[in-house]
Amino acid sequence: MSIHTDAQTIIQEALTACLPDQAVRRALEGRTFGAGRVFLVAVGKAAWQMAHCAARLLGDRLEAGVVVTKHGHSRGEIPRCAVYEGGHPVPDENSFRGTRAAMELVENLTAEDTVVFLVSGGGSALFECPLIPAEELSHLTQAMLACGADIVEMNTVRKRLSAVKGGRFAQLCAPARVFSIVLSDILGDPLDMIASGPAYPDQSTCAQAQAVAEKYRLPLSPQARALLQEETPKALDNVETVITGSVRELCAAASAACRRLGYEPVLLTDQLCCQAKEAGSFLASIARTHQDTQKSLAFLAGGETVVLLTGQGKGGRNQELALSAAQGIAGLADTLIFSLGSDGTDGPTDAAGGLVDGSTKDRLEAAGLTIHQVLAENDAYHALDRVGGLIRTGPTGTNVNDVAVALIKR
Known part of the structure; x- marks a missing residue:
């Protein structure tokens, strides 16, 4: 040849060897999730593939689900799940719409319920409910991409400008349990940085976020600057996380x-x-x-x-x-x-x-x-x-x- x-x-x-199907299967097989309801939320570029496998394994236990992936990455319907395609690397209105659907899905859950949360790279743009105007977030994301900021630096800033990043989505799910299955796209597999860590305690600090903003002279509004000074969750008692794949x-x-x-x-x-x-x-x-x-x-x-x-x-x-x-x-x-x-x-x-x-x-x-x-x-x-x-x-x-x-x- x-x-x-x-x-x-x-x-x-x-590529075939790294498809997430086997990893998701290994993580879910043998789990019963108790007597409560089971919901599914999948975010990221691999969200459809991961959710398709998980929905098949969960079967009738699955109550409902939301999948948010990149434009062109959906391969069809998934039983009991609403599938959204959003913008990447810059979030768009579809990203926001899918995220709002996921937030609504986990409202009013009980301690008996479980959210199976499937996370893959790209979730930082695709899973987003901004605390600043969407247009400002778009400009800020484009500025960080243009100046050569790495993914950890970008996510250190973005998680403080979001209602779902930096552990905040897990807080929205409480008192329900969150079983998080993560496909890593960041070197060293830092769980608080993959998709900006929606269901993992944030290890970064406000001081680090402000240092990134100063390093790249990011165009921050007074509202955004104030948010960089608000600390993110440092502990979560309702989450179990399994990492399933990496580079x-x-x-x-x-x-x-x-x-x-x-x-x-x-x-x-x-x-x-x-x-x-x-x-x-x-x-x-x-x-x-x-x-x-x-x-x-x-x-x-x-x-x-x-x-x-x-x-x-x-x-x-x-x-x-x-x-x-x-x-x-x-x-x-x-x-x-x-x-x-x-x-x-x-x-x-x-x-x-x-x-x-x-x-x-x-x-x-x-x-x-x-x-x-x-x-x-x-x-x-x-x-x-x-x-x-x-x-x-x-x-x-x-x-x-x-x-x-x-x-x-x-």
Whole structure:
């Protein structure tokens, strides 16, 4: 098989292995939830897939449910559940509508009732009831994305501007019990940061939130500044949490696929956190160093990079990583680098990521494009699309960060 066929196989097998169905099944099997009613709330990019599995397992025990996922990520109806699709990475009115439905669902519950709460990445935008005007929240979210703030910094601020983040949704559910099943998309699996921790005690402080605001000079109104000084719940006595998946599983699945195809896999890190174009340059350097190898090699890096916006183009962190790598591997034979988001959507695009090889740079230049200029404009999507370098999987049903792989085939 060609190196490109190998890459597609690795992508497919890694994503399939990380679908949340088995994890949700393991968490729910054998649980009876007592004599009270059982409700279901699922939020995030993987919400539909998680809820579909949970509803099937709960069967007639399920009273009602609300699912809030990203536009295009729903795959149909789920018994007894209302499904909403909202905006990501910036919340929209559909996000607010779905969140209000979930809040109404958990009103007036008793201590005998249980809320099965399914959480996945993307919930910070999709599960939102803002305490400031929606337009201000949108501008603030866009400002944090543009300045390169990482997900922990963003969520430290956002949870203080929300009626459901930072443990506040669990308070709304009380006195009912909350059984939370979490699919992690943040390095180190900090439960208070995944989807901004709607049902987990907040470990961040007001001082940290204010420091983020000052660091990036965020455009905060007096109302927002006042909210940053209000502390979030630091203890919750009605919640049990199980974490079901993370980027480590994604890297392990990709490594297994590489090995099966004859590559010797080397996991560089599952904690990648830097600018996307720097990560791409680093992976390309690794690939150049090992060109004299007599065996096929695969170098893997899992995590989540960031993009510093300097232009007005279209793209995502994985596309920018791949395009940056194309510069470094230009002219190398049987060498390929790809990077993709496990949820199937990279930034505000229909692509999961990007894939480049030793010929990508020349093909871009033949089309009148230079990598440096494209990166300056943050327009990786259109550039990679011109040379067939976009990875398109469609929404995958999972969300456990990103994985980048450098392949050298011998």
